[in-house]
Amino acid sequence: MFKKICILLTTFCLFQSVSTIQAETISKGVTYTTKSETLSGTPQLFRHVTVQPDAGNYWVTTKGRDRVLATESLPSQVSRVATNGGRVVTAINADMYRVASGLPIGLQIQQNQVLVSHSVKDSATKFPSFMINGQGKPEIGSFGIIGSATSDTKRVTIHSVNRNENLANRIGIFSSAHHSSKILKLIEPSEAMKKEIAIVYLKGYATSAFTLGKNYQWTVESVDTTFRKEIRLPDAGVVLVGLGKQKAALLALVKAAEEKSNGLLSTQLNLVQLSNLQMRNDIQEAVSGYNWLIQNGVGYSLDSLALNHDRFLMLARKARTLIGTTSNGTVQILTVDQARLDSKGITMLEAVEQMKRLGVTSALAFDGGGSTELMVRRAGEFSPKTANVPADGRSRSITNGLILATHYVPSNLATTILLTAPKELYVGEKSGFGLKLTDANGQPVDATKKSIAWKGTGVKGLQITAPLTPGKWTGTMQVDRAKRTVSIPITNRLTGLTVNGGRPILLKVGQRLAISSEGWLNGRRVVIPASQLNYQVANGATASITKGNLFAKKIGKTELIVSSGGKTVRLPVTVSAMKKEEVIDSFEQGVYEARSPYVSSYSVRLSSLQKSVGKQSLEMTYDYSGWKKQNGAMYIKKASWIIPSPARALTIDVYGDGRAPWLRSEVRDAAGNRHVVDFVKKVDWKGFKTVQATLDPTWPTPLKIESLYFVETDATKKGTTIKSKVYLDQLKVLY
Numbered sequence: 001m002f003k004k005i006c007i008l009l010t011t012f013c014l015f016q017s018v019s020t021i022q023a024e025t026i027s028k029g030v031t032y033t034t035k036s037e038t039l040s041g042t043p044q045l046f047r048h049v050t051v052q053p054d055a056g057n058y059w060v061t062t063k064g065r066d067r068v069l070a071t072e073s074l075p076s077q078v079s080r081v082a083t084n085g086g087r088v089v090t091a092i093n094a095d096m097y098r099v100a101s102g103l104p105i106g107l108q109i110q111q112n113q114v115l116v117s118h119s120v121k122d123s124a125t126k127f128p129s130f131m132i133n134g135q136g137k138p139e140i141g142s143f144g145i146i147g148s149a150t151s152d153t154k155r156v157t158i159h160s161v162n163r164n165e166n167l168a169n170r171i172g173i174f175s176s177a178h179h180s181s182k183i184l185k186l187i188e189p190s191e192a193m194k195k196e197i198a199i200v201y202l203k204g205y206a207t208s209a210f211t212l213g214k215n216y217q218w219t220v221e222s223v224d225t226t227f228r229k230e231i232r233l234p235d236a237g238v239v240l241v242g243l244g245k246q247k248a249a250l251l252a253l254v255k256a257a258e259e260k261s262n263g264l265l266s267t268q269l270n271l272v273q274l275s276n277l278q279m280r281n282d283i284q285e286a287v288s289g290y291n292w293l294i295q296n297g298v299g300y301s302l303d304s305l306a307l308n309h310d311r312f313l314m315l316a317r318k319a320r321t322l323i324g325t326t327s328n329g330t331v332q333i334l335t336v337d338q339a340r341l342d343s344k345g346i347t348m349l350e351a352v353e354q355m356k357r358l359g360v361t362s363a364l365a366f367d368g369g370g371s372t373e374l375m376v377r378r379a380g381e382f383s384p385k386t387a388n389v390p391a392d393g394r395s396r397s398i399t400n401g402l403i404l405a406t407h408y409v410p411s412n413l414a415t416t417i418l419l420t421a422p423k424e425l426y427v428g429e430k431s432g433f434g435l436k437l438t439d440a441n442g443q444p445v446d447a448t449k450k451s452i453a454w455k456g457t458g459v460k461g462l463q464i465t466a467p468l469t470p471g472k473w474t475g476t477m478q479v480d481r482a483k484r485t486v487s488i489p490i491t492n493r494l495t496g497l498t499v500n501g502g503r504p505i506l507l508k509v510g511q512r513l514a515i516s517s518e519g520w521l522n523g524r525r526v527v528i529p530a531s532q533l534n535y536q537v538a539n540g541a542t543a544s545i546t547k548g549n550l551f552a553k554k555i556g557k558t559e560l561i562v563s564s565g566g567k568t569v570r571l572p573v574t575v576s577a578m579k580k581e582e583v584i585d586s587f588e589q590g591v592y593e594a595r596s597p598y599v600s601s602y603s604v605r606l607s608s609l610q611k612s613v614g615k616q617s618l619e620m621t622y623d624y625s626g627w628k629k630q631n632g633a634m635y636i637k638k639a640s641w642i643i644p645s646p647a648r649a650l651t652i653d654v655y656g657d658g659r660a661p662w663l664r665s666e667v668r669d670a671a672g673n674r675h676v677v678d679f680v681k682k683v684d685w686k687g688f689k690t691v692q693a694t695l696d697p698t699w700p701t702p703l704k705i706e707s708l709y710f711v712e713t714d715a716t717k718k719g720t721t722i723k724s725k726v727y728l729d730q731l732k733v734l735y
Helices: 002-014 074-083 121-128 191-197 246-260 302-308 311-315 347-358
Strands: 016-020 024-027 030-039 041-053 055-064 086-091 108-110 112-114 129-132 136-143 144-150 156-160 171-174 197-203 216-224 239-241 264-273 285-288 291-295 320-327 333-336 362-365 374-376 399-408 416-422 430-432 434-438 453-455 463-465 472-478 484-492 496-499 505-508 513-515 519-520 523-528 533-536 541-546 551-553 556-564 569-574 581-585 604-607 619-622 634-636 647-658 662-668 674-680 688-693 703-712 724-734
Touching: 002 724, 016 264, 030 086, 030 416, 055 074, 055 724, 074 086, 074 374, 074 399, 108 246, 108 513, 121 144, 121 523, 136 362, 136 551, 144 246, 156 171, 156 246, 191 197, 197 246, 239 246, 239 285, 239 556, 239 703, 246 264, 246 556, 285 362, 285 399, 285 430, 291 320, 291 347, 302 311, 302 347, 320 347, 333 347, 333 688, 347 362, 416 472, 416 484, 434 472, 496 556, 505 551, 519 556, 523 569, 541 556, 551 569, 619 634, 647 662, 647 674, 662 688, 703 724
Parallel strands: 505 569
Antiparallel strands: 016 030, 024 030, 030 041, 041 333, 055 399, 086 374, 086 399, 108 112, 108 285, 129 136, 129 285, 144 156, 144 264, 171 239, 197 216, 197 239, 216 264, 291 362, 320 333, 320 362, 416 434, 430 463, 453 472, 472 484, 496 519, 513 551, 519 523, 533 556, 541 551, 556 569, 581 724, 604 619, 619 724, 634 703, 647 688, 647 724, 662 674, 662 703, 674 688
């Protein structure tokens, strides 16, 4: 009794749901759901696809690079199906594989043709397969290939297909699909096996896989009894390899074929369901999995799981790819991530419980860990994308995949509107909608080519401007005959207010500052309409404010008070005397950048050769050999050239060379506007001279001097190599 209570308590604690995102239909009969849960105190992120029986959808398997010994990422395998016309709805990784070669652990059948078999009978029992039968319905079970090669009087068993391992005392058949090189290399044969080998080359068919139940007639081309590291695989034929005790049997078959039937022999491969030994050559698609989870409605216990697999691995938390079938033919796919804050992976025992909750009667686990990947074509979208976060941080190269595609062709008539709307808007806020469309069969419709009609104010297309009064905005969108009504709460209450970036305000007498205000609503920034801002200055004699512009009137201190959306911010304001002038750069130290898209043949450095004040000035050496295009502009930049207050002019001392060109400056104001000002049209003097560029005191401050630059407009000078020098000193601002 105590044990039963513990089991019940464990099951209760094991599944504690935290949140679930509502399922979306991604094709007719197919839904996709993401859900977060806590299992035994551990967060997990599950992605779940349900596939109802529907003749409009169909299953296919893919193989890495269409070769047995190969791997390829799931997105690449899916892309190949799409390129060939398949409308992929969802896809998952499938079988485990030898990392070194890409050889899948188990069976794979494509379009009723066996590409690769299980290694041995025990392997077929240990690694169950997901199948699609002749009626297009899914099954999960243990299936094995039984093959034969016959002549008129002899028959031998073919033990495996395209599998270059576990061939001791066995016969394997190999096609050109075994490897892209069309070379067969046997894995780890013993020295004894190397001495007992028969290699039989057969010709007659250009086949890469073998149709189940089909009798293939071959002609013996040649026989080799010498072990080879590399065995050639023909395009229009196959190779039989017999090792150990099977060498003699295979050679006897060849001899009988040559003596009794002109060198002709036949091969046949049949699929058998191991649970009842029933012939199942109707199977159209098949991929194997890692282990059983649920069989005949009974979930595996830890002891059952550990019979064929390491007990520790069954209890390890890993990313998982799970698949199961219900009694009515519904397929349930479940993936879980690992190595993430919101998902730590699950044990195989927890995987059993998860699949039992989905009501499946048969279930298996595919490859997991870094191989786990689920691709989904989301509702209203045209291409599938990886939905989970692979444990490697990227798509792993895997051996094969399982894909659900659809026969349904998009009708281009929208019947369902999928609208992503703001959860809440601030008064006057501008925002956008996200729109996706599907037709009656859940197929995507191109929203960019559709006319959108609205019933509602302040909305056009996919843009909305919230009303200036709080309440609830309601609008109805119509596309084709589909309609969708959406309601959005409108609020005039902020959760936060920031003024001037939260910095105290320092002004000079006569300076004007545009006050910046940012509203915050539940963690996101919103633009506050001017009508929703209220400004006050505590001491009007020191400063005044009009339409958000603060003006410093006389020396002193005061406080700026800004209110909006139920929030109030108070900022100290200090007004000091205005300087008549200020040195921006004395060119005594610092880092200067000389870079231009137009002229490359110039450089700058600090130099003591010429100076108007101090010990150094900035020397620019230039010629026009590197003048590439347009006007010959040569830019000089320094990050710290800032004008803090409204100013009327810039001045700079220039040591001329008598032929330097136009001297200008780029200035950007606090609003982001760019202004170009002129110092002098031509530096046609020698020695130092102070030149001046006019500024506009109404430009929002602080101002940034983005560059000083010389620009030559006389194109005849392009390419000249005469080197010249000018010197710059004492860059000042006049207030």
